[in-house]
Amino acid sequence: MKRYSAFAIAREALRGHKGWERAWASPEPRERYDVIVVGGGGHGLATAYYLGKNHGITNVAVLEKGWIGGGNTGRNTTIIRSNYLQDASAAIYEKARALYETLSQELNYNIMFSPRGVMMLAQTHHEVRGYQRTAHANALQGVATEYVGPERVKELCPIISIDGPRYPVLGALWQARGGTARHDAVAWGYARACSDMGMHIVQNCEVTAVRSSNGQVTGVETTKGPIQCDKLALVVAGHSGRLAEMAGFRLPVESVALQAMVSEPIKPCMDVVVMANTVHGYMSQSDKGEMVIGGGADGFNNYTQRGSFHHIEETVRALIETFPMLSRLKMLRQWGGIVDMTGDRSPIIGKTPLGGCFINCGWGTGGFKAIPGGGWATAETVAKGEPGPLAAAFSLDRFREGRFIDESVAAGVAH
Ligand code: FAD
Numbered sequence: 327m328k329r330y331s332a333f334a335i336a337r338e339a340l341r342g343h344k345g346w347e348r349a350w351a352s353p354e355p356r357e358r359y360d361v362i363v364v365g366g367g368g369h370g371l372a373t374a375y376y377l378g379k380n381h382g383i384t385n386v387a388v389l390e391k392g393w394i395g396g397g398n399t400g401r402n403t404t405i406i407r408s409n410y411l412q413d414a415s416a417a418i419y420e421k422a423r424a425l426y427e428t429l430s431q432e433l434n435y436n437i438m439f440s441p442r443g444v445m446m447l448a449q450t451h452h453e454v455r456g457y458q459r460t461a462h463a464n465a466l467q468g469v470a471t472e473y474v475g476p477e478r479v480k481e482l483c484p485i486i487s488i489d490g491p492r493y494p495v496l497g498a499l500w501q502a503r504g505g506t507a508r509h510d511a512v513a514w515g516y517a518r519a520c521s522d523m524g525m526h527i528v529q530n531c532e533v534t535a536v537r538s539s540n541g542q543v544t545g546v547e548t549t550k551g552p553i554q555c556d557k558l559a560l561v562v563a564g565h566s567g568r569l570a571e572m573a574g575f576r577l578p579v580e581s582v583a584l585q586a587m588v589s590e591p592i593k594p595c596m597d598v599v600v601m602a603n604t605v606h607g608y609m610s611q612s613d614k615g616e617m618v619i620g621g622g623a624d625g626f627n628n629y630t631q632r633g634s635f636h637h638i639e640e641t642v643r644a645l646i647e648t649f650p651m652l653s654r655l656k657m658l659r660q661w662g663g664i665v666d667m668t669g670d671r672s673p674i675i676g677k678t679p680l681g682g683c684f685i686n687c688g689w690g691t692g693g694f695k696a697i698p699g700g701g702w703a704t705a706e707t708v709a710k711g712e713p714g715p716l717a718a719a720f721s722l723d724r725f726r727e728g729r730f731i732d733e734s735v736a737a738g739v740a741h
């Protein structure tokens with residue numbers, strides 16, 4: 327595949343942009359692959375990429391029922407941070423954050439990583455204690471965060487009103503190297519790199535059944551016909567319960583809609599990301615100038631991938647005391663994604679009861695930030711047949727053994 331560069335842009339400008347290649351090939355599926363990854367979101371594509379890059383396994387297909395990145399990966403609010411409490415979480419989220427720093431160069435694809443800083447506001451005394459505790463835990467884990475006071479919050483984000491009558495800002499957990507990236511570029515960049523290694527990215531190919539013999543996976547049925555494989559990785563986020571059912575086991579996950587919206591574009595007024603978890607809202611400003619806003623998850627299980635009017639009102643009402651400027655803004659569009667929620671708000675990565683079948687799911691409201699780390703850990707588990715150090719704590723067994731990795735505070739989104 328031809329490299330993207332400033333020189334290539336200049337060359338194509340001079341010849342009417344006729345020389346650009348398709349970013350990835352769109353082949354019909356083969357009869358058999360060493361590994362099939364179901365799900366062309368960030369985690370599925372990153373799993374395929376690290377299978378090739380780290381383990382030399384390239385006879386791989388990624389099967390996607392819609393279009394690449396059309397699930398949660400292209401629907402999130404793009405927040406990247408690694409300020410979690412438990413050691414296992416800090417390890418995988420920080421690995422992901424660190425990989426994001428150089429992902430554009432590695433993939434030769436501009437994912438627009440912007441380490442502009444992420445702030446989680448403390449607006450109750452309970453949150454002050456919680457975030458101070460996380461800052462101490464992060465110091466021990468080698469994750470660079472700090473607890474800052476209200477004056478520093480105001481300095482970092484002047485549009486915040488720190489002395490609101492109901493929920494004054496008491497401080498914040500600040501991660502200076504957290505930030506955002508362009509979400510669909512992450513999917514496209516991985517897809518292009520996978521295609522370059524000879525892997526097949528097959529869109530419009532829904533998996534409808536999982537085939538097995540003597541407790542071992544043998545392949546899948548799809549809308550493009552049956553395909554055989556030695557190993558299968560299920561990486562389908564909100565549809566994980568459905569795929570697990572096809573493979574003959576149950577998962578401790580619930581699927582709910584999480585919604586977000588953007589305002590009309592305005593001049594630059596906010597160059598950090600702010601999460602206000604007590605009132606359930608978070609906000610950043612996109613490069614186009616829109617305010618990117620999200621709130622809590624819907625309070626009922628469903629598979630409806632769209633937004634609803636009550637959500638706009640609830641979320642803007644929640645944020646308006648802290649961001650009074652919102653009262654003058656028009657909202658432009660809204661949408662929803664189906665996220666997969668575990669009881670401890672931590673992901674599941676590892677083996678399943680079906681031999682040769684692996685799973686990566688349960689990222690809930692916070693898996694965009696984890697894509698490079700989740701893909702890295704899932705690829706290692708698939709390649710070796712056993713989880714490596716990053717994935718080990720996140721096995722499905724933990725729910726049977728009571729080894730929960732409680733991240734309900736760090737998840738930051740009300741559910
Ligand atoms: P997905 O991107 O959903 O990919 C799974 C893919 O599987 C989909 O493309 C789907 O079409 C495909 N699929 C499903 N069933 C089948 C089948 N039978 N056959 C073939 N393919 C199938 N996380 C953050 O870290 N920061 C945020 O700021 C953030 N904000 C969010 C805001 C919203 C509104 C939403 C909805 C989510 C947010 N998240 C955030 C969560 C994050 O988007 C997800 O955790 C993450 O994208 C999951 O990635 P994935 O690759 O596992 O899933």
Ligand code: PYC
Pocket residue numbers: 403405406407608620691692693737738739
């Ligand atoms: O995990 O940081 C996050 C997040 C923010 C909004 C949705 N998820």
